[in-house]
Amino acid sequence: MMDGVEILLVEDNPGDIRLTQEAFKDSKLNNNLSVAKDGVEALAYLRREAPYENAPRPDIILLDLNLPRMDGRELLAIIKEDAALKRIPVVILTTSDDEKDVLATYNLHANCYITKPVDLYRFGEIVKNIEGFWLQIVKLPPE
Amino acid sequence: MAIAAVSLSAWFGGLGPGIACAALSIIGLDFFLIAPRYEFFSRPSDLLLFLIFSLLAFLISSLTESRIRSEIDLHEKTVELKTALAERIELTNQILQDRREFEMILNTLPGIVYEGVGSENAGEQRMAFISSYATEMLGYPPESWYKDENFWQKITHPDDWEDAVAKASLTYRQQLKTPVSFRCFTKDGEVRHLESYNGVITNERGERLRQCGVVMDATSRKEAELELTRYAEQLNRSNEELEQFAYVASHDLQEPLRMVISYLQLIERRYKSSLDDDGIEFIEFAVDGANRMKALINDLLEYSRVQRNHDEFEPVALDEAVQTVLHNLERSIENCDAQITYDKLPEISGNRRQIEQLLQNLLSNAIKFRGENRPEIQISAVRQEKSWLFAVADNGIGIESQYMERIFTIFQRLHTRDQYPGTGIGLAICKKIVEKHGGAIWLESTPGEGTTFYFTLPFAPGF
DSSP states (O other): OOSSEEEEEEOOOHHHHHHHHHHHHTOSSOEEEEEESSHHHHHHHHTTOTTOTTOOOOSEEEEOSOOSSSOHHHHHHHHHHOTTTTTSOEEEEESOOOHHHHHHHHHTTOSEEEEOOSSHHHHHHHHHHHIIIIIIISOOOOO | OHHHHHHHHHHHHOHHHHHHHHHHHHHHIIIIISSSTTOTTOSHHHHHHHHHHHHHHHHHHHHHHHHHHHHHHHHHHHHHHHHHHHHHHHHHHHHHHHHHHHHHHHHHSSSEEEEEESOSSGGGOEEEEEOTHHHHHHSOOTHHHHHOTTHHHHHBOHHHHHHHHHHHHHHHHHTOOOOEEEEEEOTTSOEEEEEEEEEEEEOTTOOEEEEEEEEEEOHHHHHHHHHHHHHHHHHHHHHHHHHHHHHHHHHHHHHHHHHHHHHHHHHHHHTGGGOOHHHHHHHHHHHHHHHHHHHHHHHHHHHHHHHHOOOOOEEEEHHHHHHHHHHHTHHHHHHHTOEEEEOOOOEEEEOHHHHHHHHHHHHHHHHHTOOSSOOEEEEEEEEOSSEEEEEEEOOSSOOOGGGTTGGGSTTOOSSOTTTSOOOSOHHHHHHHHHHHTTOOEEEEEETTTEEEEEEEEEBOTTO
16 A cells, blocks of 8 residues: 555535544544545546546545435445446445445445444544554455 | 606705605506506506606706706805905905015115116116115105116216126126115215115026115215225324424434534543633533433434334244343343343244333333342233233332323433433333334332333234
8 A cells, every 4th residue: 555545535514524534633544534525526536537637546435325416325336336446445434323224335335334423532433443444454455 | 747746846856856756746646546546557658658757757857956966066166266266355465465564664774675677687677666765865756767767877977887787787697795886866966876785586496587686875984984094094194204204303413413512522622721620511511411412312213213113023032032131231230230030931923123122121121210129120921812911020119100101201201310311211112112012011010119010912923
């Protein structure tokens, strides 16, 4: 892996975006967090379409489910069917703890599903765990 | 003269007297009147006369005999005939009276009794009888049918005529009992939903003679059914909307709550050094309030999920469910050294997750509201006629009878948060689960000694 991990956060809530940024700032890993506010932006970023021609390829995608324009489930389906994109691990990070959502997203080949906790400290721990597992322990695909 | 005597005797007496008179005449004549006495047949001409006389006498006698016989026969026959005629008249009167009575009975039936003749096709029959209820039901007197062979067709809704005729003809041919529905117009132009129950009149050999039946007015019943269906649909829709509302509301409230709690905590962390004690306490109160709100929302979600769940029932082994729940509550059981025992528990028909939830709520309550002694909780089951009756008995603080209804209401609590934690939804969820399974839940309690919760659950299928 290159130095510095590329993370794409797909999230529309500015409050959540900021919280996630804060949590990753505390990280020991060298990381770069990019943000897309909905599915359409995210897809343009991943496919390096304008205005994201120079976007780096993310090592991991953190995906919220309830997004405007194109929601998380739709985006997940598209990513996992796209030959160029489907190997990127997608971590669902959402408020819902509904069994139906969990089932649906795993069916669409999400790599894992995490419910965002209310508590700030717990959220920080979860982000640490994501880093620790996906970005340190796990071997990511070359491309 | 002798002939006259014979004739008279024969006329009145018949053969016997006629012959006797003839004999007497011969003897008398010969003895008393014609000489020489005691000498019969003195000359040949006498013999001839005697023979002629005898023949005549015999002829006259037998002719009149048969005449007398005939007269007697005629008389007897006349009497017989008269009797038979009288009987027949009596019988006919009886039959007419029976028929009148029968018709009166038919006319009291709250339906149009009819008799259709002349064809196996119900649409081509002529009505031999229509009961007088027709006037009351549809406004047309029976004469309307007697005068017009197509009267049924005239008053039936055109969309329904062919189908009704086909069905009625079928029931006639096959002697079925299914009713035929169709709409008719009354004299006032209103539409009525009718149902005809059709039968068949047969002779002793079972051959079909005529169609008969009674036509009932099902309008009010049909309207009531329609109303009920509409109401049920409305209720269903309303229920679904409410469930949806509860679910969406609780679901969408989670997110802003996260913002409140997380950022308060962020402030606390980042600016702790700038805050004085008051400041920190204020933030803690705020976070605490928000946390409680989250617990309430979670419980609401939980509650609305019980109803939204439409999973099919399956056999659930209650002792397995209890074991799962004991495992879930392991920590709190250890903390207070609770002793939980249970009888051999049966299998019931239901939703496994919900049954576990029910048991967990009851057991955690029993543990939470424990008294000063070591908590002892027993779970038992008794087989009843249509269901199982379960009991969860504890030796905790008990509940006063005036609150027994209230505690099953959502968010109703009997204690302050400092005394016992919780949002007050546990029992409301229990009640919803039990009711969803077709059972009932109640309790008995003595304050200071303990409480027993009772609930019923249906048998497993095929039990």
